[in-house]
Amino acid sequence: MTLSDEALTALEEARARVRAQFEQARKRSEDAARMAGDVRTATAAFPGREVRVIATSGGRVAYGEADLAGARAVAATS
Incomplete structure (x- = not known):
């Protein structure tokens, strides 16, 4: 060759x-x-539901909520 x-x-x-x-x-x-x-939307939440987010398939956050009282309670017990 x-x-x-x-x-x-x-x-x-x-x-x-x-x-x-x-x-x-x-x-x-x-x-x-x-x-x-x-997949139209995806939802993610912490076990205690102190933060919840819904996002579209493109990654845009469509909705978000935070339970500050719940987050404070989790922080206080940690």
């Missing part, structure tokens, strides 16, 4: 890796778009 053949083989292998990476990225993008369509 000549240097030219080795260079062409390496180039084709690199192209195949790039194509595979592109296909993986495309599939992940499609999956993310589908999941974003499936």
